Amino acid sequence: MYIVPEKDIAALVGAEDSFEAVRQVFGAMAAGSAYNFPVIREAIGHADALYGFKSGFDRQGLNLGLKSGGYWPGNTAKGLTNHQSTVFLFDAETGKCRAIVGGNLLTALRTAAAAAVSVACLARVNARVLGIVGAGHQAAFQLRAVAAQRRFERVVAWNRSPEKLASLGAVARELGLDFEAVSLQELGAQADVIITITSSYAAILADAHVKPGTHIACMGTDTKGKQEVEAALVARASLFTDEVAQSVSIGECQHAIAAGLVAPDAIAMLGAVINRTHPGRQSDDEITLFDGTGVGLQDLAVAATAVQRAIEQGRAIEVAF
Structure with missing residues (x-):
């Protein structure tokens, strides 16, 4: 069995690797050759933490396993990342544990990659202004990944605490993009x-x-009750997601579904656009919305890439197990 520690992930996997791994997963899911198992996500009654498991099997990539972890809101004060995850990969032929992989950076990379794939598939080709709502740990990963998918010229951003936008502005300028903190009304316009x-x-x-023609990627809603956009906006958009079952139960679409504004069969899998079985965006005025709920198969695919690279570079720790 191999162990790939968290400290080595940054040297093994980048945004481009994650994009390709996640893109493949979306296509495999839509083709029916990969599927996720039901998500477990619970408040543990200690440290205000949410803990759970995401798992699945990709017959195309032969990635079998799970990600275990969750959200510990007090970790920042301890000098730790609030999101803590570990990925376990198993041999699809024998069921033996193949690898244990640090999952914190992998989670950030795959989440950003999912948004980037949605932009590559659904945003207008002449998109020039990128808006970001939120300035937490994940926002910079989103900016870097998404900025590579279109010829953006500037970034406009909003956060509930405006002072936290400074670090995001630094990333935008590093990428050669103008940056401005704006109101939500200005951002949407x-x-x-x-x-x-x-x-x-x-x-x-x-x-x-x-405004018409916008592509929206909702990447924060992954739990029952969470919500980032009005249900009326979801109802106005053409809807795409990673996993329909999660979209209607724990994703951004849950509220529009509950209000009777959207039917589950109105939500398409993003992989269908990748596989060319769905046309995707059909006009420049169409609003498209990607409900990125986060699926275990994404974690497994990016972790498998990290393991392969670690073996090739002699970074993987091999232990008898």
Whole structure:
């Protein structure tokens, strides 16, 4: 069995690797050759933590395993990342544990990659302004990954605590993009692509904020009750997701479904666009929305890439198990 520690992940896997791994997973899921098992996510009654498991099997990539972890809100004060995860990979032929992989950076990379794939598939080709709602740990990963998918010229951003936008502005300038902190109304009026990446339990982005032709990637809603955008905006958009079952139960679409504004069969899998069995965006005025709920198969695919690289580079720790 191999162990790939968290400290080595950054040297093994980058944004481009994650993009390709996640893109393959989306296509395999839509083709029916990969599937996720039911998600377990629970409050443990200690440290205000949420803990759970995401798992699945990809027959195409032969990736079998699970990600175990969750959210510990007090970790920042301890000098740790609030999200803590570990990925376990198993041999699909024998069931033996093949690898244990540090999952914190992998989670950030695969989440950003999912948004980037949605932009590559659904955003207008002439998109020039990128809007970001949220400025937490994940926001910079989103900015770096998504910025590579279109010829963006500027970034507009909003956060509940505006002072936290400074670090995001530094990343934008590093990428050669103009940056401006704006109101939500200004963000919606200017942005051609909007990424929401918050942990909100109440709608932030309103239907009235968003102009025709916008692509929205909702990346923060992964738990029952969470919400980043108004249900009316979800109802106005053409809807795509990673996993329909999660979208209607724990994703951004849960609220529009509960209100009777959207039917589950109106939500398409992003992989169908990749496989060319769905046309994707059909006009420049169409609003498209990707509900990125986060699926275990994404973690497994990126972790498998990390393990392969670690073996090739002599970084993997091999132990008898």
